[in-house]
Amino acid sequence: MLISLQLDSEVPLYEQLRNQIVLGIAKGQLKPGEKLPTVRQLAEDLGINSMTVNKAYALLKQENVIRIDRRHGAKVNFPPYKTADDAIAVAELEQKLELIIAEANLEGIAADTFRSICERIYSNMTVKRV
Amino acid sequence: MLISLQLDSEVPLYEQLRNQIVLGIAKGQLKPGEKLPTVRQLAEDLGINSMTVNKAYALLKQENVIRIDRRHGAKVNFPPYKTADDAIAVAELEQKLELIIAEANLEGIAADTFRSICERIYSNMTVKRV
Amino acid sequence: MLISLQLDSEVPLYEQLRNQIVLGIAKGQLKPGEKLPTVRQLAEDLGINSMTVNKAYALLKQENVIRIDRRHGAKVNFPPYKTADDAIAVAELEQKLELIIAEANLEGIAADTFRSICERIYSNMTVKRV
Amino acid sequence: MLISLQLDSEVPLYEQLRNQIVLGIAKGQLKPGEKLPTVRQLAEDLGINSMTVNKAYALLKQENVIRIDRRHGAKVNFPPYKTADDAIAVAELEQKLELIIAEANLEGIAADTFRSICERIYSNMTVKRV
DNA sequence: GTGGTCTAGACCACT
DNA sequence: GTGGTCTAGACCACG
Numbered sequence: 188m189l190i191s192l193q194l195d196s197e198v199p200l201y202e203q204l205r206n207q208i209v210l211g212i213a214k215g216q217l218k219p220g221e222k223l224p225t226v227r228q229l230a231e232d233l234g235i236n237s238m239t240v241n242k243a244y245a246l247l248k249q250e251n252v253i254r255i256d257r258r259h260g261a262k263v264n265f266p267p268y269k270t271a272d273d274a275i276a277v278a279e280l281e282q283k284l285e286l287i288i289a290e291a292n293l294e295g296i297a298a299d300t301f302r303s304i305c306e307r308i309y310s311n312m313t314v315k316r317v
Numbered sequence: 318m319l320i321s322l323q324l325d326s327e328v329p330l331y332e333q334l335r336n337q338i339v340l341g342i343a344k345g346q347l348k349p350g351e352k353l354p355t356v357r358q359l360a361e362d363l364g365i366n367s368m369t370v371n372k373a374y375a376l377l378k379q380e381n382v383i384r385i386d387r388r389h390g391a392k393v394n395f396p397p398y399k400t401a402d403d404a405i406a407v408a409e410l411e412q413k414l415e416l417i418i419a420e421a422n423l424e425g426i427a428a429d430t431f432r433s434i435c436e437r438i439y440s441n442m443t444v445k446r447v
Numbered sequence: 448m449l450i451s452l453q454l455d456s457e458v459p460l461y462e463q464l465r466n467q468i469v470l471g472i473a474k475g476q477l478k479p480g481e482k483l484p485t486v487r488q489l490a491e492d493l494g495i496n497s498m499t500v501n502k503a504y505a506l507l508k509q510e511n512v513i514r515i516d517r518r519h520g521a522k523v524n525f526p527p528y529k530t531a532d533d534a535i536a537v538a539e540l541e542q543k544l545e546l547i548i549a550e551a552n553l554e555g556i557a558a559d560t561f562r563s564i565c566e567r568i569y570s571n572m573t574v575k576r577v
Numbered sequence: 578m579l580i581s582l583q584l585d586s587e588v589p590l591y592e593q594l595r596n597q598i599v600l601g602i603a604k605g606q607l608k609p610g611e612k613l614p615t616v617r618q619l620a621e622d623l624g625i626n627s628m629t630v631n632k633a634y635a636l637l638k639q640e641n642v643i644r645i646d647r648r649h650g651a652k653v654n655f656p657p658y659k660t661a662d663d664a665i666a667v668a669e670l671e672q673k674l675e676l677i678i679a680e681a682n683l684e685g686i687a688a689d690t691f692r693s694i695c696e697r698i699y700s701n702m703t704v705k706r707v
Numbered sequence: 708g709t710g711g712t713c714t715a716g717a718c719c720a721c722t
Numbered sequence: 723g724t725g726g727t728c729t730a731g732a733c734c735a736c737g
Binding site: 474512540565568 | 663702
């Protein structure tokens with residue numbers, strides 16, 4: 188799986204890394220149960236500090252996306268990664284979407300364009316929940 | 318129009334303010350051509366520093382959402398607020414959506430739930446582009 | 448409020464710091480709404496690195512014990528600091544207590560001694576829930 | 578007696594193992610004088626490194642919970658496993674309890690709930706010291 | 708060799 | 723001046 192970081196982005200490196208791993212899992216490039224690179228290895232590959240990778244892993248662990256086994260390093264957990272409350276997860280999703288749709292709308296992107304983008308994205312996700 | 322800020326949020330105040338104004342326009346609570354409060358007034362109403370409001374207005378101006386007339390204060394522009402290139406806008410949208418859909422997917426939110434949330438949001442937007 | 452860290456303890460510094468703050472709140476030495484020292488200030492006072500204090504604060508923030516306001520630094524939240532599920536909190540408490548009671552038992556500490564210790568501790572807590 | 582280890586726990590394996598044995602004794606599943614499995618046997622049963630079991634046994638031996646006889650393997654000692662000083666044991670217990678009670682308190686767990694949990698645990702301990 | 712912790716010093720965004 | 727982020731390099735506990 189390919190990971191590319193933008194060093195000049197406003198998004199912190201550890202968050203970019205977390206996002207790419209989440210995307211990788213959703214797209215099937217990282218399979219549940221699969222072993223992630225070690226902190227040091229990944230840090231070296233990406234040319235960043237190991238504490239930064241550490242922070243990304245700690246975040247993913249807290250989100251229940253990966254588990255850290257003292258013996259074998261980090262492994263991908265099996266979804267779904269339930270949050271405390273489903274209703275809360277949906278509410279947060281709705282809030283994020285509301286802003287994104289508002290922006291898309293004001294930029295002149297048609298609702299149908301938006302819908303087809305969503306469908307295209309869904310068709311690339313391996314963990315489908317119709 | 319009601320604006321509420323979360324002082325302990327990770328989202329910067331000026332960005333929260335910008336987001337709420339964008340949402341207000343998309344939902345029709347702020348009409349194109351309408352005058353916005355002065356920087357000083359809004360800062361006082363919200364109990365925040367006027368520099369923060371200034372920063373939000375500057376951001377909105379740069380995004381072509383409002384125009385600032387020295388004599389008449391800030392006014393809402395008429396959408397669509399075209400970005401430099403439509404393709405870029407769509408690509409950015411797609412990237413944001415990809416992450417959000419990946420997260421929703423891994424949290425166990427079904428695609429149909431996602432779609433219905435989108436439709437509900439669209440039905441509350443006044444500037445519709447079917 | 449007095450904070451003392453043991454540099455040679457097995458408990459990480461950031462966790463010791465977190466524990467002392469939690470204790471301080473429960474004992475009423477830190478009141479809800481009260482402002483905590485800045486990260487740098489506390490780090491200097493304790494003679495430790497500011498990242499360590501940062502980590503303690505981040506942990507407390509995640510546990511909903513404090514909130515971090517970009518303008519005024521960290522403040523103590525109002526208890527109770529609900530966890531996701533009350534039943535889970537009780538189960539975790541029970542597991543911790545089981546081990547402690549087992550150890551006390553095997554060390555020859557009588558149940559009544561244990562009970563009176565508990566009562567003495569409770570009498571020093573300001574946030575009482577009889 | 579059943580021993581289950583969490584490989585992804587933050588508690589070291591050897592400490593989990595030690596805790597479970599202590600619990601087993603307090604609950605009467607392991608009787609004083611009873612023979613423990615050999616290091617090698619237990620390691621194989623649990624699927625972990627024998628060094629880990631060794632470390633747990635060494636810890637228990639140091640705590641005077643078990644004795645290790647080269648001919649007969651490890652055996653459970655008869656409680657109480659006196660520490661150097663009773664006052665020290667009580668002081669340590671008090672410190673642990675103080676933090677746990679503070680946390681329970683701030684989580685909104687009532688003192689009576691706490692007390693009844695303690696009583697329930699005590700009723701499951703075979704080595705009672707009223 | 709693994710992750711976890713800590714340090715000293717730096718830069719940045721926000722207010 | 724605040725917290726947040728990142729680096730380079732170090733030590734430790736665990737297995």
